[in-house]
Amino acid sequence: MQTNLAPEYANTPDGQAAEAILRKCVHCGFCTATCPTYQLLGDELDGPRGRIYLMKQVLEGATPTRATQQHLDRCLTCRNCESTCPSGVQYGQLIDIGRRLVENQVERPRGERLLRWVLKEGLTSAAFAPAMKLGQLARPLLPKALQHKVPAKANPAAHQWPTRSHPRKVLMLLGCVQPAMMPNINSATARVLDAAGIQTLVADDAGCCGALRTHMNDHHGGLADMRRNIDAWWPLVEGLTDAGTVEAIVMNASGCGVTVKEYGLALAHDAEYAEKAVRISALTKDISELLPDLVGPLKAQLEAKRTREEADAFEPTPLAYHPPCSLQHGQQLRGGVETHLATLGFNVQTAPCDSHLCCGSAGTYSVLQPEISTQLRDRKLKALAPVEAEVIVSGNIGCIQHLQSGSERPVRHWVEVLDLALRA
Numbered sequence: 552m553q554t555n556l557a558p559e560y561a562n563t564p565d566g567q568a569a570e571a572i573l574r575k576c577v578h579c580g581f582c583t584a585t586c587p588t589y590q591l592l593g594d595e596l597d598g599p600r601g602r603i604y605l606m607k608q609v610l611e612g613a614t615p616t617r618a619t620q621q622h623l624d625r626c627l628t629c630r631n632c633e634s635t636c637p638s639g640v641q642y643g644q645l646i647d648i649g650r651r652l653v654e655n656q657v658e659r660p661r662g663e664r665l666l667r668w669v670l671k672e673g674l675t676s677a678a679f680a681p682a683m684k685l686g687q688l689a690r691p692l693l694p695k696a697l698q699h700k701v702p703a704k705a706n707p708a709a710h711q712w713p714t715r716s717h718p719r720k721v722l723m724l725l726g727c728v729q730p731a732m733m734p735n736i737n738s739a740t741a742r743v744l745d746a747a748g749i750q751t752l753v754a755d756d757a758g759c760c761g762a763l764r765t766h767m768n769d770h771h772g773g774l775a776d777m778r779r780n781i782d783a784w785w786p787l788v789e790g791l792t793d794a795g796t797v798e799a800i801v802m803n804a805s806g807c808g809v810t811v812k813e814y815g816l817a818l819a820h821d822a823e824y825a826e827k828a829v830r831i832s833a834l835t836k837d838i839s840e841l842l843p844d845l846v847g848p849l850k851a852q853l854e855a856k857r858t859r860e861e862a863d864a865f866e867p868t869p870l871a872y873h874p875p876c877s878l879q880h881g882q883q884l885r886g887g888v889e890t891h892l893a894t895l896g897f898n899v900q901t902a903p904c905d906s907h908l909c910c911g912s913a914g915t916y917s918v919l920q921p922e923i924s925t926q927l928r929d930r931k932l933k934a935l936a937p938v939e940a941e942v943i944v945s946g947n948i949g950c951i952q953h954l955q956s957g958s959e960r961p962v963r964h965w966v967e968v969l970d971l972a973l974r975a
Contacts, residue, residue: 552576552603557612564820565648569610572645575638576603582632582642587909587927588625596622599632599642606649615653623650625923627916628766629876629909634883643881644816647765654768670915671767675759675776680731699956700918702732708974709735713745720750721841722787722800724780724807727759729948736948739970740803740838746852746973747845751801752794756783761817762810766914774821777814781827788834800831803838803966805947806914809881811835837884838966839946842891850895853972857896869898870968871938873931873954875947876909888946888965895969899944902934910945912953928957944968 554573560566582599583589589598596605602622609615623646630643659667673679686693686701693701721744725737741751757780765773790796802808815829872889879885889899911917911927932954935943943958944965945951955962 552578552607554607554610556610559612560610560652565651566610569606569645569648572641573603573607573610575640576600577638579637581635581637582640585631585635585907587627587629587631587911588923590908591923591926592625594622597625599626602626602646602649603640603642606645606652609649609652609656615656617657620653620657620659623653625920627876627909627911627913627927629913630880631876631907631909634880634907650768651770666919667767670918671764671769671772674763674915675727679728683731700952702952702955705734709733709738711742712738713742713751715745715750717745717748717750718795719748720752720795720797722784722797723751723753724757724760724800724802724804724811725753726804726807726948727763729804732952733948733964735967736803736964739964739967740801742970743845743849743966743973744801744841747848749841752787752797754780754783754787760807760810761814762806763914765810765817774817777817777828778821778824780811781814781824781831784831785827788830797834799836799841800834801836801838801841803946803964804949805837805875805878805882806949808835808837809877812882837878837882837946839878839884839887839891842887846891846894849969849973853896856972856975868942868968869900869938869940870965871935871940871943871960872899872901872965873910873935873943873945873950874901874906875945875950876913878946879907892965892969895972897968897972898940899965900938900940902931903937905930905934908934910950910954912947912949914949917949917953924953925957928953932957942968 552573554570556566556570578600580600586598595601605619605622626646628643628646632642687704690698690701723740729736744751759776760780761773761776764776784800786792787794787797800811802811812832812835815832818824818828889901892899909927910931911924917924941960943954943960943962945962946965951962951964
């Protein structure tokens with residue numbers, strides 16, 4: 552795509568990065584076929600190609616409007632278009648740049664500004680955990696719409712962390728909302744790794760991965776979150792503590808994983824952090840990427856349970872699997888969960904159609920764009936309905952919470968189901 556940057560962008564990091572991405576686009580339109588918002592709304596400007604044209608106009612000096620902002624806001628950043636694009640257009644990076652440039656020129660209504668501030672500051676605040684506890688106590692009294700946003704109180708097992716030490720060690724990011732909303736995902740991950748002879752360590756000073764602020768156009772706040780995490784992890788990465796050196800940084804929320812894997816890109820122009828960020832990104836693994844190494848020891852334990860007299864009690868239930876967009880498109884990881892869980896004796900099936908499409912969660916999208924988000928959730932649940940399974944599983948807390956809000960079937964992280972089978 553021919554691009555002529557306006558002078559104010561020509562020699563900036565954002566302008567140069569955007570121009571390189573735009574020049575790869577050949578207008579083919581393959582991306583529109585797999586864009587969830589284009590499929591729902593049927594508007595070219597609510598698909599990747601149309602949004603690319605809008606961002607190109609801004610980069611060439613056109614003044615963005617409120618309509619420009621709304622079309623960019625409606626993007627889920629699911630990155631399905633990246634999986635489809637034959638030219639390798641890095642749309643996820645481009646939409647972040649475009650949103651920042653438009654945000655600097657178009658003032659939002661006061662109500663929107665307040666909601667966005669509450670989300671990016673509240674969800675990452677130390678006050679979120681006690682607020683969630685209060686919400687859970689009052690959950691039966693809350694309106695249905697709010698009940699869907701507040702998961703039921705976790706059972707005691709959610710706080711049982713393994714205490715054994717192992718020579719093999721990994722770091723794990725607890726996340727900003729996961730410890731308060733669904734703590735069992737973290738403890739289940741630690742227990743599964745412990746069963747395979749791997750110790751899970753946590754850096755107390757690490758927090759939000761930076762995705763929340765970045766995707767809400769707080770570029771500097773997002774980078775500050777990334778630097779804080781690097782500082783918190785670095786002593787363990789370098790083996791400067793008594794705990795030893797970690798072999799990987801494990802993510803059990805694929806939305807966080809795709810962000811941390813791109814720290815090297817986000818901090819490429821930061822002289823102090825660029826080299827460290829590249830190393831952090833290289834060490835980062837989604838928990839599903841560890842499965843090939845876990846299958847051997849875990850399979851032996853599961854088979855031992857199934858050969859006992861009471862084996863029927865330990866048989867895993869069939870699972871309907873929703874692969875998160877941040878895993879299959881953002882990290883380009885497909886098939887690993889299904890393949891390796893099947894090796895462990897689980898019956899895992901994806902939806903017979905549209906398994907590549909977004910469920911509508913997309914971080915804070917379900918709050919900021921509730922109508923579109925709900926339509927996509929219902930569409931996803933309809934696609935999963937033919938899969939005869941008692942449980943729906945996924946690999947990202949946002950997807951899990953969002954799908955559960957419309958599902959009678961329980962929705963869990965797949966690592967929780969694996970943990971339950973090991974502990975049965």
